[in-house]
Amino acid sequence: MNDVSAPAIPAAPFSLAIDAMGGDHAPDIVLAGLELAADRHPNARMLLVGDESLLKPQLAKYPKAARICEIRHASSAISMEMKPTSALRLRDSSLRVAIDAVAHEEAGGIVSAGNSGAMLALAKIVLKTLPGVTRPAMAAVNPSARGDVVMLDLGANISCDTRNLVEFAVMGEAFAKAVLGLPAPRIGLLNVGVEELKGDERLRRAAEILRESPLSDQFYGFVEGHDITAGTTDVVVTDGFSGNIALKTGEGALKLVSQLLQRVFKTNLLTRIGYLLVRPGLERMKEWIDPRRYNGAVFVGLNGIVVKSHGGADAEGFAAAIDVAMDAVTHSINEKIRTRLAQVERLMSAPSENESAEASAVA
Structure with a gap:
C-alpha cells in the first residue's frame, strides 16, 4: 500500500x-x-x-x-x-x-x-452518490502473487448492468491509484473465460466501452478466478454476487492451507524438525497474507x-x-472518480453495436 x-x-x-x-x-x-x-x-x-x-x-x-x-x-x-x-x-x-x-x-x-x-x-x-454514479460499490485490497490487487464489488450490489460495471472500473482505478500508489493500474473484468465472446451481453458491452474509453491502455480484458490470486491485473471488476463469493472462497482457501500445514508439521518427529527448518519462511508468508494488513473495505462512489x-x-x-x-x-479519490466518469459518460450513453443494428433494421 x-x-x-x-x-x-x-x-x-x-x-x-x-x-x-x-x-x-x-x-x-x-x-x-x-x-x-x-x-x-x-x-x-x-x-x-x-x-x-x-x-x-x-x-x-x-x-x-x-x-x-x-x-x-x-x-x-x-x-x-x-x-x-x-x-x-x-x-x-x-x-x-x-x-x-x-x-x-x-x-x-x-x-x-x-x-x-x-x-x-x-x-x-x-x-x-457522486454525480454520475448510479450505485456505490464495496472495494478492498487482497494479496496476490504479484502484489496487492483491488476487487470490487464485494457484495454491495448483487446484480449489475453494463453501466455499473464501467463505473466500478473507473472507481477501482481511482482506488488503486490512491491506496496502492499505482500510476496506471491494469483493469480486468471477471468472466467465465478470457475469450471475447465469453460472458453475457452486459459484460461484453462493458468491455467494449472500456476498450474505447480513456482507460483503454489500462484495460486488460476478461480475467478468470485464478487471475485474482495470480495478480494478472491490479483491479478486478465484477458484480457483488460473484465478488463476494470469490472473496469468501479465497479466505476459506487461506484458512484451509494454514490448517493443512499445521496438520502436516505435527505428523511425526521428522515433520516437526522440518517445521523448525522452514519456520522463518512460513513466518514471512504469514506476515505477507496477514488479513489484518488488508482490513478496510471502502464504499466507493x-x-x-x-x-x-x-x-x-x-x-x-x-x-x-x-x-x-x-x-x-x-x-482525493473522489476527484479522480469525477474526472474519469466525465470522460466515459458519452460512451456509456451511446447504444451498443447490437442496438444500433436493431435500430437500423427497424428503420
Missing part, C-alpha cells in the same frame, strides 16, 4: 470521523487502533464519536490517540444485529453522527467497524470516504482501515 507516513492534513477540519462504538470489541480496539495510527499520521485530526462519559477516561490511557482526537458525544450505538431500517431512525447513534460530520464537510471520511448494512444504508441516504473495518478486527486491523481511509482522503 501507499506510504502512510505523515500525509498532508485534508481541507476539512477533521481528517476522519471515527465511530468509536461500532464493532465487536468497541471502544477498546478502536482506541488501541488509533494509538497505532497516530504514529503513522501525526498530522491528522480525528473526530472520535461515541459515549463521552465512556470514551474520555479510556482515551486518557492512549496518549498518542488523545493528541490527535476530539470527542463528540453520541448517546446511542447501532448494534451488529440491528436492521438498516431501524438504524435509519436512530439519529443520535455514533455511526449516524459520524456520517453527518462527513456530510457537513467537517470530516473527509468515516471509519467504522460496526453494522455494514446500516452503514451502507445511512451513507447512501445521508451522503448520497459516495460523497465522502466511507471505510468499513471488519467487526472483529484487532488494533492492527483497525489501524489498517484508518490507513486506507487516509490514503483515500489525502489522494
Whole structure:
C-alpha cells in the first residue's frame, strides 16, 4: 500500500470521523487502533464519536490517540444485529453522527467497524452518490502473487448492468491509484473465460466501452478466478454476487492451507524438525497474507470516504482501515472518480453495436 507516513492534513477540519462504538470489541480496539495510527499520521485530526462519559477516561490511557482526537458525544450505538431500517431512525447513534460530520464537510471520511448494512444504508441516504454514479460499490485490497490487487464489488450490489460495471472500473482505478500508489493500474473484468465472446451481453458491452474509453491502455480484458490470486491485473471488476463469493472462497482457501500445514508439521518427529527448518519462511508468508494488513473495505462512489473495518478486527486491523481511509482522503479519490466518469459518460450513453443494428433494421 501507499506510504502512510505523515500525509498532508485534508481541507476539512477533521481528517476522519471515527465511530468509536461500532464493532465487536468497541471502544477498546478502536482506541488501541488509533494509538497505532497516530504514529503513522501525526498530522491528522480525528473526530472520535461515541459515549463521552465512556470514551474520555479510556482515551486518557492512549496518549498518542488523545493528541490527535476530539470527542463528540453520541448517546446511542447501532448494534451488529440491528436492521438498516431501524438504524435509519436512530439519529443520535455514533455511526449516524459520524456520517453527518462527513456530510457537513467537517470530516473527509468515516471509519467504522460496526453494522455494514446500516452503514451502507445511512451513507447512501445521508451522503448520497457522486454525480454520475448510479450505485456505490464495496472495494478492498487482497494479496496476490504479484502484489496487492483491488476487487470490487464485494457484495454491495448483487446484480449489475453494463453501466455499473464501467463505473466500478473507473472507481477501482481511482482506488488503486490512491491506496496502492499505482500510476496506471491494469483493469480486468471477471468472466467465465478470457475469450471475447465469453460472458453475457452486459459484460461484453462493458468491455467494449472500456476498450474505447480513456482507460483503454489500462484495460486488460476478461480475467478468470485464478487471475485474482495470480495478480494478472491490479483491479478486478465484477458484480457483488460473484465478488463476494470469490472473496469468501479465497479466505476459506487461506484458512484451509494454514490448517493443512499445521496438520502436516505435527505428523511425526521428522515433520516437526522440518517445521523448525522452514519456520522463518512460513513466518514471512504469514506476515505477507496477514488479513489484518488488508482490513478496510471502502464504499466507493459516495460523497465522502466511507471505510468499513471488519467487526472483529484487532488494533492492527483497525489501524489498517484508518490507513486506507487516509490514503483515500489525502489522494482525493473522489476527484479522480469525477474526472474519469466525465470522460466515459458519452460512451456509456451511446447504444451498443447490437442496438444500433436493431435500430437500423427497424428503420
